[in-house]
Amino acid sequence: MSSDTKTLDVSVWRGDSAGGKFERFQVPNQQSQTILDVVVWIQQKIDPTLAYRYACRVGMCGSCAMMVNGEPRWTCRTHVLKVIRDNRIEVAPLRNLPVIKDLATDMDPFFTKWVKAEGVFHPTSSRDDDIVKVNPSSDDRILADAAIECINCAVCYASCDTVQGNPEYLGPAALNRAWTLVNDEKDGKRADILDAVSQRGGCHNCHSQGSCAKFCPNELSPITSIAGLKRETIKSFFKGR
Amino acid sequence: MLTFRLFMLQRVTALIMAPLVLGHLAVMVYAIRGGLSTGAILSRTQGSLPWAIFYGTFVVAVSIHAAIGVRVIAAEIFHMRGLLLNALSWALCAFLLFAGLRAVLSVTAL
Numbered sequence: 001m002s003s004d005t006k007t008l009d010v011s012v013w014r015g016d017s018a019g020g021k022f023e024r025f026q027v028p029n030q031q032s033q034t035i036l037d038v039v040v041w042i043q044q045k046i047d048p049t050l051a052y053r054y055a056c057r058v059g060m061c062g063s064c065a066m067m068v069n070g071e072p073r074w075t076c077r078t079h080v081l082k083v084i085r086d087n088r089i090e091v092a093p094l095r096n097l098p099v100i101k102d103l104a105t106d107m108d109p110f111f112t113k114w115v116k117a118e119g120v121f122h123p124t125s126s127r128d129d130d131i132v133k134v135n136p137s138s139d140d141r142i143l144a145d146a147a148i149e150c151i152n153c154a155v156c157y158a159s160c161d162t163v164q165g166n167p168e169y170l171g172p173a174a175l176n177r178a179w180t181l182v183n184d185e186k187d188g189k190r191a192d193i194l195d196a197v198s199q200r201g202g203c204h205n206c207h208s209q210g211s212c213a214k215f216c217p218n219e220l221s222p223i224t225s226i227a228g229l230k231r232e233t234i235k236s237f238f239k240g241r
Numbered sequence: 242m243l244t245f246r247l248f249m250l251q252r253v254t255a256l257i258m259a260p261l262v263l264g265h266l267a268v269m270v271y272a273i274r275g276g277l278s279t280g281a282i283l284s285r286t287q288g289s290l291p292w293a294i295f296y297g298t299f300v301v302a303v304s305i306h307a308a309i310g311v312r313v314i315a316a317e318i319f320h321m322r323g324l325l326l327n328a329l330s331w332a333l334c335a336f337l338l339f340a341g342l343r344a345v346l347s348v349t350a351l
């Protein structure tokens with residue numbers, strides 16, 4: 001452990017979509033320091049051109065995810081002490097996404113797939129209608145609630161080997177969102193969602209090995225949601241859609 | 242590289258294979274413990290339509306199931322796509338069908 005070492009040996013990936021390499025920085029080791037603190041320190045004290053992304057710093061916005069020592073993490077809530085190895089930290093842009101610059105990835109493919117998975121709310125009433133009550137203890141609502149607290153950080157997406165092998169695959173986050181909507185009694189397009197997740201690149205490509213659930217910082221289980229989608233698509237197949 | 246149809250085909254063939262594998266294991270245990278000779282086994286399988294159907298079904302299910310599985314590996318690990326991927330899948334399916342059905346035929350034909 002490094003608590004008695006005064007400086008951290010930090011390698012940060014520098015480059016863009018054309019390529020790049022790691023650059024090493026010496027960063028003061030402080031107490032209760034997060035990986036995001038380290039990246040901010042480098043940008044503020046050593047190299048103002050370092051590009052990265054964050055907003056809330058408290059694990060709400062989902063914008064700060066990066067690869068830390070080879071694993072995807074929300075950097076604002078990852079303590080240096082938790083991940084450091086031999087006093088070294090390696091920070092790289094999220095896997096499975098194109099790099100814009102340095103640590104900032106292009107999230108477009110990630111969110112395009114949410115839309116492709118019909119991971120968007122399909123309202124059944126207008127603002128003129130009364131608000132429909134949702135029973136929080138109904139079976140469907142319990143399923144939806146278990147998957148709802150996603151912060152769109154793409155940590156699961158970066159951890160998924162199926163996304164890596166098959167760039168068409170919608171990925172754990174988009175499918176997890178689709179699953180919440182399938183179970184949302186206010187959503188009006190259940191059949192369309194099941195259809196959308198049954199296309200090429202859909203939920204049936206998931207290998208059920210669970211990296212997504214292992215790495216999700218909010219302890220969600222996209223693999224469970226995807227298993228639910230598989231079950232429901234099979235059911236609706238036998239019912240003749 | 243799994244479409245919903247391929248996924249369903251793979252699940253259904255797995256469902257078909259499961260009891261047939263158990264049946265096959267039971268037959269093997271029976272044949273070995275009963276000390277049946279090759280001749281005794283062949284005398285029961287040759288000309289037997291039930292055995293031809295039993296192992297024929299197994300071969301068909303295996304050929305489809307394995308071809309789909311290898312297709313996914315070829316696509317995800319070796320980044321094979323399009324025509325090549327389809328050709329590989331069909332070729333493997335055809336080969337397994339040919340080899341398997343030939344074997345079934347040789348023990349069940351008169």
Ligand code: SF4
Nearest residue numbers: 160206207209210212
């Ligand atoms: S369980 Fe499925 S979605 Fe999750 S990481 Fe594995 S392949 Fe990806």
Ligand code: SF4
Nearest residue numbers: 150151153154156216
């Ligand atoms: S499911 Fe978890 S890891 Fe994936 S985007 Fe949502 S919060 Fe992040």
Ligand code: FES
Nearest residue numbers: 057061062064076
């Ligand atoms: S900065 Fe918002 S989740 Fe990390």
